[in-house]
Amino acid sequence: MAVTIKDVARVAGVSVATVTRALSTPEVVRPATRDRVREVAASLGYHPNRAARGLITGRTGNLGLLVPDLANPFFPGIVKGVQARAREADHAVFLADTDEDPAAEATLVRRLAKQVDGLVVCSPRMADAELRRLAGEVPMVLVYRRIPGIPSVTAGFLDGMRQAVGHLVALGHRRIAYVAGPKTSWANRERLRSLRAVVRTADVDLVEVGNVMPRFEGGVSAADRVLAASVTSVIAYNDLVAIGLLHRFAARGVPVPAGMSVLGFDDIPLAAMVHPALTTVALPQNRAGQAGVDLLLQLLDQPAPHTGPRRDQPAPHMGTHAGTRRELPTHLMVRGSTTSVH
Amino acid sequence: MAVTIKDVARVAGVSVATVTRALSTPEVVRPATRDRVREVAASLGYHPNRAARGLITGRTGNLGLLVPDLANPFFPGIVKGVQARAREADHAVFLADTDEDPAAEATLVRRLAKQVDGLVVCSPRMADAELRRLAGEVPMVLVYRRIPGIPSVTAGFLDGMRQAVGHLVALGHRRIAYVAGPKTSWANRERLRSLRAVVRTADVDLVEVGNVMPRFEGGVSAADRVLAASVTSVIAYNDLVAIGLLHRFAARGVPVPAGMSVLGFDDIPLAAMVHPALTTVALPQNRAGQAGVDLLLQLLDQPAPHTGPRRDQPAPHMGTHAGTRRELPTHLMVRGSTTSVH
DNA sequence: CGAAAGGCTGAAAACCTTTACAGATCTTGA
DNA sequence: TCAAGATCTGTAAAGGTTTTCAGCCTTTCG
Known part of the structure; x- marks a missing residue:
């Protein structure tokens, strides 16, 4: 059915060993032979079966x-x-x-x-x-x-957090909420650790708002607690959570950014599409x-x-x-x- | 290195043929042998090498x-x-x-x-x-x-369009714009064909607004043309385009839905997250x-x-x-x- | 008790490729 | 022209699995 190395060998009038060499270690085979083999292989549309190759080379x-x-x-x-x-x-x-x-x-x-x-x-x-x-x-x-x-x-989460907090501080914010992601998440632990480290060196109060699922709904569910914390800005675990916050803030009539600054994490494509577009720490x-x-x-x-x-x-x-x-x-x-x- | 069928055969004291049969056609091997082989296989953590199997069965x-x-x-x-x-x-x-x-x-x-x-x-x-x-x-x-x-x-694009247009007509809309996707896109051709067919049977005017890329930016770029078409509602090629429209409408101060109804296509997760949440034709x-x-x-x-x-x-x-x-x-x-x- | 039938099992071929080894061919220098 | 060496090519084994075929053993029936 499919064209195998034998077909190529037969048509080119050489052994299968020569075919495989012509293709994978061209320098060891005589130029005339090599070219003939490669031509035949191309014309027959031959591509080595990778499973068979993997069997012997150990690389798939x-x-x-x-x-x-x-x-x-x-x-x-x-x-x-x-x-x-x-x-x-x-x-x-x-x-x-x-x-x-x-x-x-x-x-x-x-x-x-x-x-x-x-x-x-x-x-x-x-x-x-x-x-x-x-x-x-x-x-x-x-x-x-x-x-x-x-x-x-x-x-560089730490550096990202430094930029984020620096940005908010420069804008005059002194009380910042952080909406945390899942406790089991390594990323959440790292972000929180970085945030605490940064906050320690700056003159700001940090309010941590419970752990939420790292999705839109998580943000929606945390929004009211953020509002109750009387902060002027909030950093979300990630952009999805931030967008959830945005959604709920809009529903509650809290203007963003005038009444509340919202900062996300990740820079997913979506972050630029919502209104207002989301300020966020871009991760590659x-x-x-x-x-x-x-x-x-x-x-x-x-x-x-x-x-x-x-x-x-x-x-x-x-x-x-x-x-x-x-x-x-x-x-x-x-x-x-x-x-x-x- | 990895455990092979031979290892299992050796340990179980049978031939490789029996091992493969015990595992893939259990009914043909004596229960006692079968169980012993399966036990050994399990204890050794044996899993057939799929590449090797594929070589012979032709199924990968x-x-x-x-x-x-x-x-x-x-x-x-x-x-x-x-x-x-x-x-x-x-x-x-x-x-x-x-x-x-x-x-x-x-x-x-x-x-x-x-x-x-x-x-x-x-x-x-x-x-x-x-x-x-x-x-x-x-x-x-x-x-x-x-x-x-x-x-x-x-x-069922046709049915989806029928629902979409029916919805708009029921809300009193009589002039509808359609922001088309790429000309080369089969989906766009189908949607347009369906839309035209539906419109023919209803008492509405259809304004087709040029072809745009099926992304957020496409919607942004088409928004002004939609506004110039003096329609009361617009159906977008897909949700991303619709969200682009939403974005630009917000920037232009056109209230959605009060000043313009926007309808998308696809029902991507994002559709429910924007504000206002997007009415859309959900595709599975x-x-x-x-x-x-x-x-x-x-x-x-x-x-x-x-x-x-x-x-x-x-x-x-x-x-x-x-x-x-x-x-x-x-x-x-x-x-x-x-x-x-x- | 003997033979046929049936159920299980093993040996070996096959799948497609790469590679070690040996053999063949060519080149070179004497 | 011959030998030695270098270069190129072919044979065969290997990799892990499935499957065909044949053979063994057990059972069953006459």
Whole structure:
């Protein structure tokens, strides 16, 4: 049915070994033969069967990508970044959406592990220990989560927070609310930690408003508590929450930004589309995805672990090497949802 | 390194043939042996190498999914639907984002074709003829595009338009603008065709406002022309365009819905988050993805084409069979962006 | 008790590719 | 012209699985 290497060999009048060499190590075969083989291959539309190749080389040429929820507009950007870089490196990518289910994450990692060279795992919800175990089973890089020993790509939350708070302070705000995301979320913990650190060095009061789901509804549900906190500005866990706040503020007749400055996090495309457009801390999405793939490919190119790696010393892909951690810059996008006090 | 069928065979004291049978055709092996083998397999954490299996069975257990632009919020829903159904059927899915590039579509289809059993191709931008050719090379189902001879999943645009226009007419609107999407888009052509058909039977004037990109900016750029058309309501090609309109109307001081009713298409999650929330024709996303996978799997289960299929009769997967076309229902989501005239 | 029938199991081929090794051809220098 | 070396090419094994075929053992019936 499909054209195989044998067909090419037969038509070109050479052995299959020569065909594979002409295609993958052209320099070792005589130019005349090489060109003939390549011509035949092209005319027959031959492409090596990657599964068969993977069987022998141990490399599938495929990558896996796990995201918690594709419906969260933060993730498509990352996925696109991963795709773009993977395609450049001639790799295809398996995508799995875990529906925010930590248990599904482990299952899917294992399910995919056999078919890929490595995985990019995005904002995983599962526990550190479990993740570490999985990282021992299959090469893996983390995006938007940091665990010592596993290569990771994150963004400068602390710096982002510094810019955000700096912006509000410059506008005269002295009481700021923070609407926190899920307690179990690493990103939320990091943002909160950064925020507290920043606040400590500035002359502002911070009011923390309970944990909400990182979605529109979470913002809606937190809005009234924010209003009750008598603050002049609010930083939301992410843009979706911020937009939920906006929605509820509008319904309550609180003008934004005149009556309340709202600041988001992520800079999802949506942030620029709402009215007023959202001031937000932009986190790289595309670039984070790309960086994830870069790290992963780099990891895979490292000398392979000794067959039967010792238990007592981490396998090379555990990420003990340099350049294994990457922190991308963040920047503040000032739009219409923040303004000066009075 | 990884545990293979040989390991299981050795430990269980049987041949590899028995192992594979115990796992994939349990009824043919003696219960005692079967149980022992399965136990050993489980304890060793054995999972068949799918690449190797695919080599011999011709089935990879993988599906491919092509989308034009994951950043368009319409598509993540479809992707999630595909994922969900694929996972139920124990298939993994390759995702490729074509970045709205028709040329990339063909390349990616061919690139993926070797590694999957079939493809779900979503809202493809390429020409019918090209798509037909590709469908001859690899089992394929179309989602949100209909081409005779290729299995497809679409939604009832005509019915959706009937509901949309009916809603506006009931509210007293007599002049309606339509902001069209890209001329090359099949969805746009269908929507326009449906709209014209509906308008013909109702007592309303239709003003068509030029073709715009199917994004937020497209709506922004069309808004002024809509205002100049002295209509009381506008139907946008999709929600993103509608939201762009909303944005520009707000900037121009035109109150929505009091001064202008705005109606979208798709019902992306965002539609409910903007202010005012968008009245829109809801197209199934998740269900469309699921239906696409259903159709594809059904296609694959059909008797395989005779080895060396005749040129003069379509291969089975060309979709000459019944049940090969599926049209899902649409419904109008009435929210805050439409109201009665005066 | 013997033979046929049926149920289970194992050996080996097949899927498509890459690669180690050995063989063949060509070039070069004497 | 011959030998040695370099260059190129072919054979065969390997990778993990499924499947065909044949053979073994057990059962059943005469």
